[in-house]
Amino acid sequence: MSAFAHAAGGNAAVTHQDPPARRRSWATWLLLLPGFLWLLVFFVFPLVQLFTVSLQSKYPGYPGYYYRDVNFGNYVDALTQFGAHFGRSLLFAGLATLFAFLLAYPLAYAMAFKAGRWRNVMMICIIAPFFTSFILRTVAWRQILADDGPVASTLNFLHLLPGGRITETWVAVVAGLTYNFLPFMVLPIYASLERADHRIIEAGGDLYANGFTTFRKVTLPMSMPGVLAGTLLTFIPAAGDYVNADLLGSDRSTKMVGNVIESQFFKVLGGFPLAAALSFTLMALILALVFVYIRRFGTEELL
Amino acid sequence: MGLFSKSGGSGGFREAKGDLRLQEVTKSFGDFTAVDNLTLEVPRGSFFALLGPSGCGKTTTLRMVAGLEQPTAGRILIGDTDLTGSRPYERPVNTVFQSYALFPHLTIRDNVAFGPTRRGEANAAQLAGDALELVQLSHLAARKPAQLSGGQQQRVAVARAIVNRPEVLLLDEPLGALDLKLRRQMQVELKRIQSEVGLTFIHVTHDQEEAMTMADTVAVMNHGRIEQMGAPEELYDLPRTTFVANFVGQSNLASGPITGRDGDRIVAEVNGTQVAIPSSRCAVDSGEVTFGIRPEKVRIHEQRPEGAGSDVQATVRDVSFTGVATQYQVEVPSGAVWNVYEQNLDVKPISVRPGDQVWLTWDPAHAFGVPVDSDAAAEALAAVDAP
Numbered sequence A: 001m002s003a004f005a006h007a008a009g010g011n012a013a014v015t016h017q018d019p020p021a022r023r024r025s026w027a028t029w030l031l032l033l034p035g036f037l038w039l040l041v042f043f044v045f046p047l048v049q050l051f052t053v054s055l056q057s058k059y060p061g062y063p064g065y066y067y068r069d070v071n072f073g074n075y076v077d078a079l080t081q082f083g084a085h086f087g088r089s090l091l092f093a094g095l096a097t098l099f100a101f102l103l104a105y106p107l108a109y110a111m112a113f114k115a116g117r118w119r120n121v122m123m124i125c126i127i128a129p130f131f132t133s134f135i136l137r138t139v140a141w142r143q144i145l146a147d148d149g150p151v152a153s154t155l156n157f158l159h160l161l162p163g164g165r166i167t168e169t170w171v172a173v174v175a176g177l178t179y180n181f182l183p184f185m186v187l188p189i190y191a192s193l194e195r196a197d198h199r200i201i202e203a204g205g206d207l208y209a210n211g212f213t214t215f216r217k218v219t220l221p222m223s224m225p226g227v228l229a230g231t232l233l234t235f236i237p238a239a240g241d242y243v244n245a246d247l248l249g250s251d252r253s254t255k256m257v258g259n260v261i262e263s264q265f266f267k268v269l270g271g272f273p274l275a276a277a278l279s280f281t282l283m284a285l286i287l288a289l290v291f292v293y294i295r296r297f298g299t300e301e302l303l
Numbered sequence B: 001m002g003l004f005s006k007s008g009g010s011g012g013f014r015e016a017k018g019d020l021r022l023q024e025v026t027k028s029f030g031d032f033t034a035v036d037n038l039t040l041e042v043p044r045g046s047f048f049a050l051l052g053p054s055g056c057g058k059t060t061t062l063r064m065v066a067g068l069e070q071p072t073a074g075r076i077l078i079g080d081t082d083l084t085g086s087r088p089y090e091r092p093v094n095t096v097f098q099s100y101a102l103f104p105h106l107t108i109r110d111n112v113a114f115g116p117t118r119r120g121e122a123n124a125a126q127l128a129g130d131a132l133e134l135v136q137l138s139h140l141a142a143r144k145p146a147q148l149s150g151g152q153q154q155r156v157a158v159a160r161a162i163v164n165r166p167e168v169l170l171l172d173e174p175l176g177a178l179d180l181k182l183r184r185q186m187q188v189e190l191k192r193i194q195s196e197v198g199l200t201f202i203h204v205t206h207d208q209e210e211a212m213t214m215a216d217t218v219a220v221m222n223h224g225r226i227e228q229m230g231a232p233e234e235l236y237d238l239p240r241t242t243f244v245a246n247f248v249g250q251s252n253l254a255s256g257p258i259t260g261r262d263g264d265r266i267v268a269e270v271n272g273t274q275v276a277i278p279s280s281r282c283a284v285d286s287g288e289v290t291f292g293i294r295p296e297k298v299r300i301h302e303q304r305p306e307g308a309g310s311d312v313q314a315t316v317r318d319v320s321f322t323g324v325a326t327q328y329q330v331e332v333p334s335g336a337v338w339n340v341y342e343q344n345l346d347v348k349p350i351s352v353r354p355g356d357q358v359w360l361t362w363d364p365a366h367a368f369g370v371p372v373d374s375d376a377a378a379e380a381l382a383a384v385d386a387p
Helices: A002-014 A020-054 A073-114 A116-131 A134-145 A150-157 A170-194 A198-206 A211-222 A224-240 A243-248 A257-266 A272-297 B002-010 B058-066 B108-118 B124-134 B150-162 B180-197 B208-214 B232-237 B242-247 B374-385
Strands: B020-029 B032-042 B047-051 B073-078 B093-096 B168-172 B200-205 B217-222 B225-230 B252-262 B265-270 B273-278 B288-293 B298-301 B311-321 B325-331 B337-343 B357-362 B368-370
Touching: A020 A272, A073 A116, A073 A170, A073 A224, A073 A257, A073 A272, A116 A170, A134 A150, A134 A170, A134 A243, A170 A211, A170 A224, A170 A243, A198 A211, A198 B093, A211 A224, A224 A257, A224 A272, A243 A257, A257 A272, B020 B058, B032 B058, B032 B073, B032 B225, B047 B058, B047 B208, B058 B093, B058 B168, B058 B200, B093 B150, B108 B124, B108 B150, B124 B150, B124 B180, B150 B168, B150 B180, B180 B200, B180 B208, B200 B208, B208 B232, B217 B232, B217 B242, B217 B374, B225 B232, B225 B242, B242 B252, B242 B288, B242 B368, B242 B374, B252 B273, B252 B337, B265 B288, B273 B288, B298 B337, B325 B357
Parallel strands: B047 B200, B047 B217, B093 B168, B168 B200
Antiparallel strands: B020 B032, B020 B073, B217 B225, B252 B265, B252 B288, B265 B273, B288 B368, B298 B357, B311 B325, B311 B357, B325 B337
8 A cells, every 4th residue: 555655646746747637547447447347248248138039039940040130028927927926025125125125134133232242253253154155155044934933833832834834935035035134234334333433323222212212313324325335235136046946945936036037047948038038128127226215315425 | 202302302391591600520431430520610601711721621521511412410500500511402402513513414504593492492594694794694594514614614613502592502522623813813803793692702722822812811720620710811820730731821830848938928949049029929838849940030130130139140042033022941050951031122132142041030029939830830831831
């Protein structure tokens, strides 16, 4: 850091006839170049490719073959045949985001303000699951929630489980999504609470707001950038997820768009155009929702 | 919304009017006693300063008055209402925090209206507008705190506190983050606001000049206790401890045994020189005493003056001409270095150079005597140098 600053200072001193603004902009572009190239090759190009695939048509009589076309029928099919899956994706992701928020906020609050020397231990507990594979952890949840597993059998014994089982239901899928994305909710909220000036929260009490009002009027609004980041980091990947629905859900009633895309791409002959159209529709839906959400709750930092 | 803000704000609020009184207040953090059996009375409507080095307990005292800390022992009252144990939002007390602690997500207007809104004032916006006018920031009401300069944020913090018309306004080193020029300006401004609104101001600072120029009464704190309390002139003219003598202004000090009395003066022998201290100005009357005299009360002579009561021969170490005055550092026979200020009143100024022999005289009526405490002397000097 200091070496960089030193070098920059040296340059400015030596080449004072060169307009410094111009030099700086060259350096900026040079630094941005590798990133732009990466995005171009691995994001923009595949995206364009995917979009052209989503407009292709099938060769009649030749299953598995398709030709270049501008066929928006794939999008019509995507929405008419798989509307329920889109609904489930957004609903499950929304529920998982809500539950993750309800779990994460108190946890992040406790870590930031109450944990003291236990803070680092709590932090490790939140990060430690990342050392194991996402798939394995989800499979482990299938064992925990299984019909003869401890949770389901206890609830059944108490006659508290109407359907008799947890796996193969939407409850298991939402629980899995909540569990898997919880750290992405906790960490940004924790970061925004942790850097908040405690005197500002004290000032709430000093200005006649009791504990609850101070939380509602001062602490929560100050942590909104973290809440916003956390909800986006949870909702966006959860809406496109198919692993939880695949491992914890049933074959029919809990399938999400991700599962349909997966099967259209890999299991259905000639499913590529429809899978691409589904992907694009999901992306557009998420973008629209996120845009509305940020407009409503966002701070200047994000928009 | 309305339901919450009403019940959330004014629940449990205690009206209290009168002088602020701290009775035998102690605050300990584990083994460390931050405030040690402090008893203090601040008359209603006065500008009171708590002055002391960092870690002396002044901010802890302030936070206990605000309710942000609870005392380990003792009571805190306003008038006859005991506020000990009550929560910050229940007290008619507001704080101007050192870092200002403005709400970053609210506009300046909403920051100032926060207190009145919580208390369910119907005309909160009107009150906020008036308070912003008082600190001359009405034109910035729609901005966010981050868009304001340090001095402006400071004034918003003051407006946000005084808009509530608290019985006691607490100021925790409010000018600490400002540069010197702005600080002088804000000192005048705060005094104006205080006289305009007539509230009790308690100002915590480590800057003795700030305390002296602003406050009616200054309490000098050290190690969780009040060393001395009084009007700034009294503290300066007659310090009662070595710490105060060094922390409030500069003092030339020397210690020695008391040898006798001469009428209403106490005579002590300090490094072979007989010095007289008016007995009313001497805090000890037998044993060892620390003799003190302020730098500007000492006169410097090139020749030995005739008939002067007290004179000491000294060697000049440093001369700095400042225009209005000249500051000399001279070494007295004990090896200590004294400061001497001479106003440049004569047409022909004294012309001495480092190394010259001079004679120092003073009017014994200006001398003072304090108990010997060499630790406190060193501590005070270190604390004055630190900030």
